[in-house]
Each structure stands twice: as structure tokens, then as C-alpha cells.
Amino acid sequence: MKTSLKAALAAAAVSALAALSAVPAAAEEIAVIVNPQNAATKMHTEQAAQFFLGKSSMFTPVDLAEGSAVRNEFYKKVADKDAAQVKAIWSKLVFTGKATLPKEYKTAAEVKKAVAADPNGIGYIEKSAVDNTVKVILTLQ
Secondary structure (H helix, E strand, C coil): CHHHHHHHHHHHHHHHHHHHHHCCCCCCCEEEEECCCCCCCCCCHHHHHHHHCCCCCCCEEEEECCCCHHHHHHHHHHHCCCHHHHHHHHHHHHHCCCCCCCEEECCHHHHHHHHHHCCCEEEEEEHHHCCCCCEEEEEEC
């Protein structure tokens, strides 16, 4: 009897640990970045959403690759949209000829490089990846 109780407790402990490991870690802060020469110093969340949802062409948006966890988190925080909603918005804009898709890059380093090379570029990366090649104008918690 004691052996089966120990086995049951061990199984419960393993299940509890598995459940805890399935809980995602706290999301990292996301920085909206521009070229250091850009005159912008600060931006509101709603303004950033305008650029990344094709409603303004003042800046040239640079996206992380579709399926990226940071990309999904960014669009949720900046526009309260999931990946399918963002894709639908851009599909309509491209189909009607009102906009062209932002260039996509696989890594934060590639996004930084693209933004640093374009005076009108705007992108987003994990805040921990920011360096002096870009300027942060908005931080999303």
C-alpha cells in the first residue's frame, strides 16, 4: 500500500512539473526601433500600429519572419491582432495595390541591420538585442 502511495505521489509530482514547464515564461520587452538619424524620438503604440498595418507610409516597416514568437507578441501588444488578422490586413492592402508587404527577416540582427541602413526604416526586436546601431522610440512591455 505504501509503495503505491509513493508511486502515486511521484506521478503527481511529475505531472505538476510538466504543467509548470508548459507555462510560457514572461515575455521579454519589445523595442520599436528606427535609424539613429531619424528625427523621431518617441512614438505611441497607436502610431506604431499605423506603420505596421499599412495605414501610413511615413516609415518603411521591417518585420520579423512570419511565425516568429516576437512578431506574434509585437502585433498582439501594438494592435491587439493575431497572426491571421495581420496577414488578412496585409493581403487586402497588397491585393488592392495600396501597399507592398514589409520585408521580413529571420533574426533581430538582420532587422537591426535593415533599419540601420534605411533612414525611414522602422522595426521591432527584443529590447535585449538593441545596440547603438539603432534608436528605440517605443518599448512594449
